[in-house]
Amino acid sequence: MPDETREYRRPIGLAVLLIVAGVIGWYSAFDLTLERIQTLINPDYVPSCNISPLVTCGPNMASSQGSVFGFPNPIIGVAAFVAPIVVGVAILAGARFAKWFWVLFNVGVALGLAFVIWLISQSIFVLGTLCPYCMLVWLVVIPLFWYVTAYNVKEGHFGNGAGSREIGALVYPWVWTVVVLSYLVIVVLAQLRLEAITTILRGF
Template identity: 85%
Template structure:
């Protein structure tokens, strides 16, 4: 019988902290968008420099890909990991199908984040501060939820793959770090981000 000690407390804390951070970034960006709609002359507080800015992102078609501002999606979506994390801490246990659907949500989220990231870096030529917060929290949540599901066999994978996933689970942070490194390299190669950022300090 599963014990309380087997609850993924670390994963729960990650979901709560990352979910709150992502929700805050999405909510703040939504407020900034509303301000620009009310007052066309309003300068968003996240416009720090020509490179580190959110204005062009919000004004672009990429910023409203579904016909409404993208941050609205984040305001709604980031509630889910927080609720799941709190529920785990409270002792809730979820069925395999729930974990699979939860993982599919993160898969959709990471695809969307990668697309927005490439659009921001390679098309718009900007680094939106709030957007980067969203990137920074979606990436670890995706990797850790996926690794957890593999470890627990929620995808229907066999005992051997579960044991391998269990051994690799403590090293998921390496995947997260490599993901961050890829973003930094792309931003540096395309935008010379490091030089631009330090020149504004």
């Protein structure tokens, strides 16, 4: 059960983030799934996300990296992104979750981030393309991980003491800076490897 000895404040901001990120991630995964189905039905079909040789999703979907577990990766997203939406809505409705639930939820988000990091590396360093819908997934999974983790540290869900909870409370409002730095790392890697910024700007 949640700790009754401490005043509980519903994490409204976190709940909104979970819902918004979950909806964006789910939409991206669902749309990419539809695009994959169209390519299977019609081999001549050109996905709507094929914007340029660099910004495209066709090569990613057709690659082995696009079906790591034997089926299209977006199917994982369609299933997984329901979780943050449900958790966020439940929090807004007044639900409280036990520590073990938050820890398991954090583990799930961490696994999602690990998978995304691998996909980013494959996209930039192996396939040499930037899939628009994939990048939307990257965009939401990164803050999901950092904010859920920081919230759990702040609330002591990992069994940490009062000192670390206080530090977590001080750091939590600044988690956005870590998120921005994470985005910058991806941008720098894409620019160094693919000259992404230069190439995209040339298209305008």
